Amino acid sequence: MMEPSNNPLRWLRAWAVIGAGGLALAACAPVAVRTPGTTKQLAAQAVREQTLGTQQSWSLDGRFAASDGRHGGSGSLSWQQDGQQYQFILRAPITGKSVQLNGGPDGAVLTGMGKQALAGRSAGEVLNAEFGWDVPVADLAWWVRGLRAPGRPAILTFGANGLPATLDQDGWHVDYRDWYSERNPPLPRKVYASRDPYTVRVLIETWGPTR
Numbered sequence: 332m333m334e335p336s337n338n339p340l341r342w343l344r345a346w347a348v349i350g351a352g353g354l355a356l357a358a359c360a361p362v363a364v365r366t367p368g369t370t371k372q373l374a375a376q377a378v379r380e381q382t383l384g385t386q387q388s389w390s391l392d393g394r395f396a397a398s399d400g401r402h403g404g405s406g407s408l409s410w411q412q413d414g415q416q417y418q419f420i421l422r423a424p425i426t427g428k429s430v431q432l433n434g435g436p437d438g439a440v441l442t443g444m445g446k447q448a449l450a451g452r453s454a455g456e457v458l459n460a461e462f463g464w465d466v467p468v469a470d471l472a473w474w475v476r477g478l479r480a481p482g483r484p485a486i487l488t489f490g491a492n493g494l495p496a497t498l499d500q501d502g503w504h505v506d507y508r509d510w511y512s513e514r515n516p517p518l519p520r521k522v523y524a525s526r527d528p529y530t531v532r533v534l535i536e537t538w539g540p541t542r
């Protein structure tokens with residue numbers, strides 16, 4: 332059974348998004364006009380999902396912010412994915428201190444919070460226990476690439492660029508504020524996910540293979 336640390340909110344408050352740190356992610360470009368997908372757009376999205384969905388190994392670096400509606404935290408994020416195995420490294424914006432989350436289908440382990448590692452059945456369970464964040468990590472691995480998580484209903488709208496503008500799935504609303512449209516296939520740059528009262532924001536600075 333997972334045992335939370337003595338003070339689950341100590342890093343959450345240390346990473347509080349009061350000021351420029353996390354709020355910078357919110358002060359982004361206006362949202363583009365959203366329209367239901369045409370047959371052509373949905374077909375192009377299916378091709379993107381087929382191409383990107385079969386890529387087992389990928390990585391990203393950027394910034395991350397999360398909030399439970401009352402408390403929030405932000406920092407830099409390095410995410411490496413290799414099949415169903417993942418590694419997240421989150422670094423506080425001022426101190427540079429980091430925590431590391433490793434996991435896969437068999438569970439997740441968070442280190443860097445104290446003398447003892449924190450283990451749980453999933454990344455979402457561990458992050459919720461330590462920080463109070465509801466982060467749908469398994470789905471986010473798809474959403475952050477602009478893809479629908481497979482096997483469940485989803486609703487897409489598209490922007491003037493022909494790429495997804497919003498995605499609604501599993502009770503979450505995902506807003507795509509910017510894309511690296513020059514990539515082939517295109518990949519998101521700014522991804523906002525929300526399910527009241529929770530929010531998760533990812534600003535992706537670089538995409539790459541695993542390291």
